[in-house]
Amino acid sequence: MSISKSIACHVRLRPTCPNDGFVNPDAIKISGNSISAMNKENDKRYHFDLDKCHDAPSTQEEVFECVKPMIEQAIAGQNTTIFTYGVTGSGKTHTMQGNQSDPGIIPRTIESIFRKQSETPNPFSVSFSHVEILKDEVYDLLGDRSEPKKRDIRTSAEGQNVVADLIIQPINSVTEFDIIYDAAAKTRKTASTKLNSSSSRSHAILTIYLQHPGSDAGHTTQHGKICLTDLAGSENNNLTGNDKERMRESSAINTSLTTLGKVIDALNEKAKRGHKGSGTAFIPYRDSKLTRLLQDALGGSSQGLLICCLAPGEKFARDTINTLQFAKKLKSVENRLTVPDHKTRRVSAPLPRATKAANPAFKVHTGSGPRHSAPTCRVALSSIFTNTPSMRGGNTILQDVKENTTAGKCTTDKDRSDLNKGMTDQQLDRRIQKIVSEQMAIQAEKTKPELVSVGTETECIDAKPVVVVDPIPQNVGHDTMSKMSEAEKDERARVIVSHARKLHHSGNLHGALELYKKAFEYAPANRKLSMRITEIKLSIEGMIPTSNVTSSSNSKPKMEDQVPKSGMKRSHGHLDSLAEISYEESPAKKGRS
Numbered sequence: 172m173s174i175s176k177s178i179a180c181h182v183r184l185r186p187t188c189p190n191d192g193f194v195n196p197d198a199i200k201i202s203g204n205s206i207s208a209m210n211k212e213n214d215k216r217y218h219f220d221l222d223k224c225h226d227a228p229s230t231q232e233e234v235f236e237c238v239k240p241m242i243e244q245a246i247a248g249q250n251t252t253i254f255t256y257g258v259t260g261s262g263k264t265h266t267m268q269g270n271q272s273d274p275g276i277i278p279r280t281i282e283s284i285f286r287k288q289s290e291t292p293n294p295f296s297v298s299f300s301h302v303e304i305l306k307d308e309v310y311d312l313l314g315d316r317s318e319p320k321k322r323d324i325r326t327s328a329e330g331q332n333v334v335a336d337l338i339i340q341p342i343n344s345v346t347e348f349d350i351i352y353d354a355a356a357k358t359r360k361t362a363s364t365k366l367n368s369s370s371s372r373s374h375a376i377l378t379i380y381l382q383h384p385g386s387d388a389g390h391t392t393q394h395g396k397i398c399l400t401d402l403a404g405s406e407n408n409n410l411t412g413n414d415k416e417r418m419r420e421s422s423a424i425n426t427s428l429t430t431l432g433k434v435i436d437a438l439n440e441k442a443k444r445g446h447k448g449s450g451t452a453f454i455p456y457r458d459s460k461l462t463r464l465l466q467d468a469l470g471g472s473s474q475g476l477l478i479c480c481l482a483p484g485e486k487f488a489r490d491t492i493n494t495l496q497f498a499k500k501l502k503s504v505e506n507r508l509t510v511p512d513h514k515t516r517r518v519s520a521p522l523p524r525a526t527k528a529a530n531p532a533f534k535v536h537t538g539s540g541p542r543h544s545a546p547t548c549r550v551a552l553s554s555i556f557t558n559t560p561s562m563r564g565g566n567t568i569l570q571d572v573k574e575n576t577t578a579g580k581c582t583t584d585k586d587r588s589d590l591n592k593g594m595t596d597q598q599l600d601r602r603i604q605k606i607v608s609e610q611m612a613i614q615a616e617k618t619k620p621e622l623v624s625v626g627t628e629t630e631c632i633d634a635k636p637v638v639v640v641d642p643i644p645q646n647v648g649h650d651t652m653s654k655m656s657e658a659e660k661d662e663r664a665r666v667i668v669s670h671a672r673k674l675h676h677s678g679n680l681h682g683a684l685e686l687y688k689k690a691f692e693y694a695p696a697n698r699k700l701s702m703r704i705t706e707i708k709l710s711i712e713g714m715i716p717t718s719n720v721t722s723s724s725n726s727k728p729k730m731e732d733q734v735p736k737s738g739m740k741r742s743h744g745h746l747d748s749l750a751e752i753s754y755e756e757s758p759a760k761k762g763r764s
């Protein structure tokens with residue numbers, strides 16, 4: 172059985188700290204579960220109703236009280252996701268992790284799980300994994316960090332996005348968890364910025380797996396999992412004083428958070444259309460690793476709780492309103508929870524034994540009397556999920572593809588019948604790629620700007636103020652593009668990038684942006700190119716000093732300017748990906764204050 176449930180949205184205001192600068196004590200007002208925030212100009216107030224508002228004096232214990240029921244549900248077999256969101260330095264890591272004297276959600280959750288386990292006559296087993304997403308690459312925090320390896324994300328036969336070769340560490344006590352988790356958390360990338368002396372540079376996802384043993388020799392199991400996600404903070408680089416490397420991290424953080432916002436927008440759009448009974452929407456989960464891994468929590472089968480963290484300083488006024496807008500949008504996303512049925516537990520193969528953390532720093536403490544046998548071998552994570560409830564009846568990506576095909580974007584009978592067959596990941600990727608390139612071609616056709624062909628370098632450099640330069644001959648349309656070989660596309664992208672660099676170098680950011688975007692259409696797997704686009708957009712928006720972006724283009728061709736070699740696996744990406752800052756006041760609340 173499945174039920175619809177919205178993601179619960181809570182807010183937590185951090186107490187004032189020295190980094191806040193000027194704080195207007197009346198700017199953010201909390202009354203019950205309503206919160207209002209003043210804009211930076213002090214002439215407009217924005218009101219939001221959320222599920223719970225924690226004011227500055229709130230304690231970690233009070234925040235955890237709201238999490239407790241979700242732990243109960245996870246123990247009962249439900250998938251749950253809790254994530255903290257907010258600007259850098261707003262208290263996300265404090266809320267999620269806390270410190271020894273003031274523990275946050277993670278240590279409290281573990282304690283609560285083991286307390287519950289000790290009270291249960293037929294105890295469940297507990298294991299966990301811990302990954303970080305740094306510059307849109309996934310790393311296993313339980314792996315050997317002296318040689319960090321990028322991990323792929325794969326889609327399991329059941330439609331779950333899972334990290335390949337992930338280490339699942341069984342734990343038998345709180346102490347054991349503390350030792351392993353502390354060592355892993357220390358390897359998460361942090362750095363000092365002007366806004367936070369220990370700023371997280373990555374998104375961290377800790378997943379706790381709970382498995383109930385079955386009655387028939389371990390073959391009947393029920394799984395629940397709790398996914399605790401500490402997102403990296405959105406950053407305004409005018410405030411952080413970031414250097415070049417920090418800026419790159421920041422750009423990746425902002426891009427992935429923007430994709431998160433786009434996924435939520437698309438889900439809301441889809442819900443709206445669904446109610447009217449017309450059509451479906453494409454959900455761009457695959458645009459970032461973050462949204463791929465959070466897919467189950469965003470319109471999937473997981474129960475969700477978002478805790479938005481706010482910083483009280485006046486300089487964060489705009490971020491506060493953005494964060495609250497994000498919460499408002501997310502609140503209307505509905506997940507379809509699969510309600511665990513205790514009488515008819517799902518039957519699956521036995522849960523494979525998990526792998527010990529590879530980091531030699533992890534000395535597992537076993538003195539507290541382990542309940543379960545020690546793990547012996549590495550497992551493919553996908554098999555762990557064979558019994559994970561999936562509200563969309565299988566492969567969610569396949570579902571998206573199906574939606575797009577029925578929406579008329581890929582319409583042959585063969586396409587449809589192929590989609591209904593079991594597909595390998597590779598086949599699925601190829602099919603998605605095909606659909607995406609068709610969509611891109613349609614989109615590009617719709618939004619095709621007036622083209623100006625530029626023949627010489629001088630013309631490129633002199634083009635002012637914004638010139639859309641298209642080195643593609645006018646008679647090469649987007650239909651032709653979809654028929655091009657990979658090598659032709661790479662070559663085309665290379666030519667465009669070289670023009671883009673010249674404009675970039677000359678300081679014509681708008682012109683360069685258009686060209687990089689065009690190159691990206693031919694090389695959608697080039698993440699560094701996508702980061703370059705984001706950097707320029709941030710620079711145009713004034714969030715990154717212009718000198719930094721342009722100076723980086725002075726030298727010889729950089730990695731991000733290289734397009735992928737033919738035959739590389741391509742993923743699709745949308746380019747208009749910077750956060751739209753909307754200051755729309757809730758109409759119902761206008762004039763409240």
Ligand SMILES: Nc1ncnc2c1ncn2[C@@H]1O[C@H](COP(=O)(O)OP(=O)(O)OP(=O)(O)O)[C@@H](O)[C@H]1O
Pocket residue numbers: 184185186188257258259260261262263264265266367369370371372402403404405480
């Ligand atoms: N509720 C709170 N009570 C007391 N101190 C807090 C609270 N929230 C945050 N802090 C303190 O504020 C500082 C910044 O918090 P934290 O590192 O959690 O921010 P963050 O949002 O995770 O930042 P980033 O995105 O840069 O990683 C830390 O020193 C933290 O201890």
